[in-house]
Amino acid sequence: MATVPVGKGGGADDALRLHRAHGARLPATGAWREGDLLGERRQLSFGDRPFALEGGGVVLDVTIAYETWGTLNESASNAVLVCHALTGDSHASGPLLPGHPQAGWWDGIIGPGKALDTDRWLVVCVNVLGGCQGTTGPASAHPDDGKPWGSRFPVVSVRDWVRTQAAVADHLGVRRWHSVIGGSMGGMQALEWGVMYPERVGSIVPIATALAASAQQIAWWSTGRRVIRLDPRWRQGDYYDAAPGDGPHESLSVARMVSQITFRSDDVFTRRFGREVVEPLDGFSLWQRFEVERYLEYQGDKLVRRFDANSYLLLTKAMDLHDLGRGRGGVEAAVKRLRAPVLAIGVVSDILYPLYQSHEIAAAVRAAGGAARAVELDSPHGHDAFLIEIDQVGLPLAAFLDDVECTDA
Amino acid sequence: MATVPVGKGGGADDALRLHRAHGARLPATGAWREGDLLGERRQLSFGDRPFALEGGGVVLDVTIAYETWGTLNESASNAVLVCHALTGDSHASGPLLPGHPQAGWWDGIIGPGKALDTDRWLVVCVNVLGGCQGTTGPASAHPDDGKPWGSRFPVVSVRDWVRTQAAVADHLGVRRWHSVIGGSMGGMQALEWGVMYPERVGSIVPIATALAASAQQIAWWSTGRRVIRLDPRWRQGDYYDAAPGDGPHESLSVARMVSQITFRSDDVFTRRFGREVVEPLDGFSLWQRFEVERYLEYQGDKLVRRFDANSYLLLTKAMDLHDLGRGRGGVEAAVKRLRAPVLAIGVVSDILYPLYQSHEIAAAVRAAGGAARAVELDSPHGHDAFLIEIDQVGLPLAAFLDDVECTDA
Numbered sequence: 001m002a003t004v005p006v007g008k009g010g011g012a013d014d015a016l017r018l019h020r021a022h023g024a025r026l027p028a029t030g031a032w033r034e035g036d037l038l039g040e041r042r043q044l045s046f047g048d049r050p051f052a053l054e055g056g057g058v059v060l061d062v063t064i065a066y067e068t069w070g071t072l073n074e075s076a077s078n079a080v081l082v083c084h085a086l087t088g089d090s091h092a093s094g095p096l097l098p099g100h101p102q103a104g105w106w107d108g109i110i111g112p113g114k115a116l117d118t119d120r121w122l123v124v125c126v127n128v129l130g131g132c133q134g135t136t137g138p139a140s141a142h143p144d145d146g147k148p149w150g151s152r153f154p155v156v157s158v159r160d161w162v163r164t165q166a167a168v169a170d171h172l173g174v175r176r177w178h179s180v181i182g183g184s185m186g187g188m189q190a191l192e193w194g195v196m197y198p199e200r201v202g203s204i205v206p207i208a209t210a211l212a213a214s215a216q217q218i219a220w221w222s223t224g225r226r227v228i229r230l231d232p233r234w235r236q237g238d239y240y241d242a243a244p245g246d247g248p249h250e251s252l253s254v255a256r257m258v259s260q261i262t263f264r265s266d267d268v269f270t271r272r273f274g275r276e277v278v279e280p281l282d283g284f285s286l287w288q289r290f291e292v293e294r295y296l297e298y299q300g301d302k303l304v305r306r307f308d309a310n311s312y313l314l315l316t317k318a319m320d321l322h323d324l325g326r327g328r329g330g331v332e333a334a335v336k337r338l339r340a341p342v343l344a345i346g347v348v349s350d351i352l353y354p355l356y357q358s359h360e361i362a363a364a365v366r367a368a369g370g371a372a373r374a375v376e377l378d379s380p381h382g383h384d385a386f387l388i389e390i391d392q393v394g395l396p397l398a399a400f401l402d403d404v405e406c407t408d409a
Numbered sequence: 410m411a412t413v414p415v416g417k418g419g420g421a422d423d424a425l426r427l428h429r430a431h432g433a434r435l436p437a438t439g440a441w442r443e444g445d446l447l448g449e450r451r452q453l454s455f456g457d458r459p460f461a462l463e464g465g466g467v468v469l470d471v472t473i474a475y476e477t478w479g480t481l482n483e484s485a486s487n488a489v490l491v492c493h494a495l496t497g498d499s500h501a502s503g504p505l506l507p508g509h510p511q512a513g514w515w516d517g518i519i520g521p522g523k524a525l526d527t528d529r530w531l532v533v534c535v536n537v538l539g540g541c542q543g544t545t546g547p548a549s550a551h552p553d554d555g556k557p558w559g560s561r562f563p564v565v566s567v568r569d570w571v572r573t574q575a576a577v578a579d580h581l582g583v584r585r586w587h588s589v590i591g592g593s594m595g596g597m598q599a600l601e602w603g604v605m606y607p608e609r610v611g612s613i614v615p616i617a618t619a620l621a622a623s624a625q626q627i628a629w630w631s632t633g634r635r636v637i638r639l640d641p642r643w644r645q646g647d648y649y650d651a652a653p654g655d656g657p658h659e660s661l662s663v664a665r666m667v668s669q670i671t672f673r674s675d676d677v678f679t680r681r682f683g684r685e686v687v688e689p690l691d692g693f694s695l696w697q698r699f700e701v702e703r704y705l706e707y708q709g710d711k712l713v714r715r716f717d718a719n720s721y722l723l724l725t726k727a728m729d730l731h732d733l734g735r736g737r738g739g740v741e742a743a744v745k746r747l748r749a750p751v752l753a754i755g756v757v758s759d760i761l762y763p764l765y766q767s768h769e770i771a772a773a774v775r776a777a778g779g780a781a782r783a784v785e786l787d788s789p790h791g792h793d794a795f796l797i798e799i800d801q802v803g804l805p806l807a808a809f810l811d812d813v814e815c816t817d818a
Contacts, residue, residue: 055693155693215678215701216670222702223666225695227636230659250639257632258667261625266763269624275732284464284564286634286726292624293631317695323684351760354675 039067039094039104043134044171051129051164055321057154061143064164065134066090066126069110070118072172079122079174080401081165082106083182083189085387086259086315087307089133092125093118101306108390115394116181121401124172126165128185130156130314135164138310139240151237156314158188158322162196165189169200176200179401183207183386184353185315188322191361195324198339203404205397207345207386208377210357211331211364212323220262220352221316224255228309237310248309253300255312260299262352265382335368342372343400345393347385373400448476448503448513452543453580460538460573464730466563470552473573474543475499475535478519479527481582488531488583489810490574491515492591492598494796495668495724496716498542501534502527510715517799524803525590530810533581535574537594539565539723544573547719548649560646565723567597567731571605574598578609585609588810592616592754592795593762594724597731600770604733607748612813614806616754616795617786619766620740620773621732629671629761630725633664637718646719657718662709664721669708671761674791744777751781752809754802756794782809 046062053059067090072079082092084105091100093110110116110123127135130153138153169177180193180201187209194204210217228234231251239247261269273292281288289297325331342365346358358374365372375396379385386393455471462468476499481488491501493514500509502519519525519532536544539562547562578586589602589610596618603613619626637643640660648656682701690697698706734740751774755767767783774781784805788794795802 053693056691057693155695157693212684214675215682215684215699216675218684218699219666219670219678219701219705222699223663223670223705226663226666227639229696230636230663231639232641254632254635254639257628257635261628261632266623266625269628273624275621275624275627281730281735282465284462284466284566284726284730286564286722287638290624290627290631290729292628296628296632313695317693320699321690321693326690 039069039091041065041067041090041134044168046167051160053154054157054159055155057156059129059136059154061140062129062136062164063134063140064126064129064136064168066124066168067092067094068122068124068172069093070120070122072122072174076173076175077178078120079124079169079172079177080116081169081177081180081193082110082116082123082125083161083165083180083186084125084128085182085184085186086312086319087256087303088186089131090125090127090135091133093123105387109394109397115390115398116401117398121178122172122174124168124174126161126168128156128161128315128318129164130311130318132308132311133306137308138237138314139308148238148240150240150310153237153310153314155317155321157318158185158192159196161189161318162192165193166197166200176202179203179205179404181205181207181397182209184209184383185319188319191324194338194340194342195328195334198337201340203340203343203400204338205343205345205400206358206361207393208347208350208353208358208383209361210322210353211335211361212325213320214357217352218320220259221320224258225313225316227251227255227258228313234309237313239309249304252307252309252312253297253304256300256303257296259352260296263382263384265349265351265380267349267380268382271380331364332368335364335370338365338368338370340370341400341404342370343396344372344374345377345386345396346374347377347379347381347383349380349385350383352383448478448500450474450476450499450543453577455576460569462563463566463568464564466565468538468545468563470549471538471545471573472543472549473535473538473545473577475533475577476501476503477531477533477581478502479529479531481531485582485584486587487529488533488578488581488586489525490578490586490589490602491519491525491532491534492570492574492589492595493534493537494591494593494595495721495728496665496712497595498540499534499536499544500542502532514796518803518806524799524807525810526807530587531581531583533577533583535570535577537565537570537724537727538573539720539727541717541720542715546717547646547723548717557647557649559649559719562646562719562723564726564730566727567594567601568605570598570727571601574602575606575609585611588612588614588813590614590616590806591618593618593792594728597728600733603747603749603751604737604743607746610749612749612752612809613747614752614754614809615767615770616802617756617759617762617767617792618770619731619762620744620770621734622729623766626761627729629668630729633667633725634722636660636664636667637722643718646722648718658713661716661718661721662706662713665709665712666705669705672791672793674758674760674789676758676789677791680789740773741777744773744779747774747777747779749779750809750813751779752805753781753783754786754795754805755783756786756788756790756792758789758794759792761792 044064093104180190187206190204228251234248276291278289328334344358344361346355362372362374453473502513596615599613637660643657685700687698737743753767753770755764771781771783
């Protein structure tokens with residue numbers, strides 16, 4: 001394996017291809033300001049070694065994009081892995097920059113003096129396989145013909161992601177993470193780390209997530225996929241040579257609109273939008289919009305400019321497949337493998353990964369004889385609260401990492 | 410105005426045209442059994458009188474389909490109006506029959522000896538304008554050219570529906586309803602009846618509904634409409650001459666799948682489907698289904714066989730426009746017009762029309778000096794509980810109608 005400079009490998013070309021198919025503007029650049037925290041962005045190439053997936057597929061020429069902040073200490077004991085959610089990427093902290101279509105999604109948590117203090121911890125974030133932000137995904141070139149994988153890209157699982165992250169850990173010289181932390185889809189990775197590599201994790205912090213995807217969660221994500229499948233411009237996944245603007249942007253946008261409702265809450269929508277209208281209600285017409293519709297459209301369009309429809313399909317499918325107990329004799333048996341103490345954070349107003357699921361995580365760990373605590377995040381913002389409520393997430397998180405360190409010592 | 414026999418007017422032809430565009434089988438017939446309660450199905454024609462809508466449009470050649478059960482007494486004081494929800498129709502009670510693609514949606518509530526006792530009450534249910542079950546809608550023939558209205562059909566509102574129902578009441582000789590009752594979209598009609606015709610309603614029973622559509626409700630319904638708009642086979646609403654199977658059936662089905670999630674609950678989905686799979690998880694593939702997905706597909710396909718995509722657009726838009734306070738100086742001022750006592754029934758597990766909205770209805774009426782009570786329906790079934798929990802709906806409903814009668818006397 002070898003670290004390759006950013007921009008080589010498939011990453012940059014993929015992004016261009018993706019943006020062309022979506023007919024979207026490339027992200028604005030130049031938002032970087034002197035003094036902003038800059039992570040180290042790297043790509044790890046698996047070279048010629050095929051990467052066999054849990055679900056039976058094989059990915060060739062795998063390149064894993066990751067970013068780091070801080071410095072690994074001599075005993076390599078201060079590394080923390082942060083796992084991103086569905087539409088996040090390895091850019092967990094830092095400004096909007098060329099190649100980073102948005103500022104770090106956990107900028108308030110990761111940095112000098114912050115909850116994940118980069119003067120103390122080496123923080124690592126790895127873009128998931130099947131994604132579209134530098135790690136090999138369906139928009140990457142297939143080695144056989146140089147054309148995008150498209151529909152040929154196999155279904156990935158959370159366990160596959162954890163194995164790519166283990167390769168990054170090996171590469172960095174991290175035998176054991178002080179903690180593995182993540183919200184939503186990231187929390188599924190944290191849980192799997194605890195079970196797959198119990199000796200390699202000092203603690204785990206699953207946030208707004210579940211031991212296994214529920215039927216309702218599968219219902220939400222699968223209907224989003226059906227929206228994209230409905231779009232003839234999706235072309236069964238092989239749309240990368242589409243003319244500008246002729247990719248599956250509208251369906252990805254609508255799929256995002258559906259999920260965006262589940263990311264927030266009734267309360268916040270009422271307070272923020274109520275029944276305000278964009279076009280006045282002098283007369284009625286079918287496509288007249290309320291403000292909440294404009295907000296959803298904005299969220300959909302924003303995602304389309306930086307995300308790939310095929311990646312959306314793969315990542316949401318991986319979430320549906322998430323089940324800590326699969327092939328392990330059930331969740332209870334799986335949780336018994338865990339050695340790391342667990343801080344499960346849930347959000348009171350979360351309608352997508354309801355609070356009770358965080359309590360279930362803590363209860364399952366305790367029932368198996370492990371150490372676990374559940375913290376309730378009291379926020380009206382719904383599922384997205386883990387991205388918004390910096391203090392409510394950061395304070396228990398920092399305290400927990402301190403506790404774990406004391407216990408370790 | 411004149412009553413026309415069923416099957417004349419646009420109704421039957423519309424249904425055929427609709428089914429052909431969807432490529433669906435016509436509904437099965439022959440499920441009627443001797444002794445089943447049969448309602449009287451009628452259509453009321455507005456003749457040449459154009460029907461001007463609240464939103465500025467005009468519908469010509471309006472035919473209103475309605476069904477009745479029971480007999481009007483001499484003082485015409487025993488009539489009860491039941492208003493249907495989004496995908497319901499005038500067939501609130503009775504068996505599956507030719508022309509009725511499904512059995513009555515409130516069969517357990519309406520009938521001899523039931524909560525709405527048809528030995529005592531004349532129960533009336535009217536199909537809404539813009540729908541597709543006998544009342545004029547976008548699949549009906551436009552008088553100018555005999556072709557379906559399609560995209561020409563104007564946006565309708567809950568208030569328009571109430572005015573058509575008032576015409577049916579006039580036709581039947583009902584000056585005043587003993588009660589106006591409805592769940593969800595039907596509850597919006599009940600509330601509007603109370604405000605638009607305070608002297609014509611003895612009581613109202615809005616169930617699992619709201620004083621005004623919330624931002625989250627608008628978000629749900631508007632994304633459903635966006636799913637249909639995404640479908641090239643929707644053809645901007647003019648798809649009725651499409652080849653068999655080339656209508657917007659897939660998008661209507663997917664829109665229904667999204668809304669079906671909001672009609673039920675996390676709890677019920679977990680109990681009923683959990684993580685059961687249709688195709689075994691020996692290897693993973695993108696369109697492998699969990700049981701909950703098959704259930705949603707079934708619900709989507711079932712709707713497509715009996716419903717029109719354009720009607721889905723119009724009716725959901727009418728729900729988004731629902732606001733008891735529009736043009737009346739706000740909800741508080743509107744509620745002051747109400748004279749009827751109100752029984753507001755809400756469902757504890759409803760995620761679409763949350764319980765608090767039923768309490769808000771009762772609180773608003775009481776604040777305006779009116780009589781109102783909220784009843785909590787303790788069911789895990791979510792929004793659809795009003796169609797499922799026959800006893801929990803029926804008992805307070807029957808008692809309330811008795812109370813109102815005593816007060817009247």
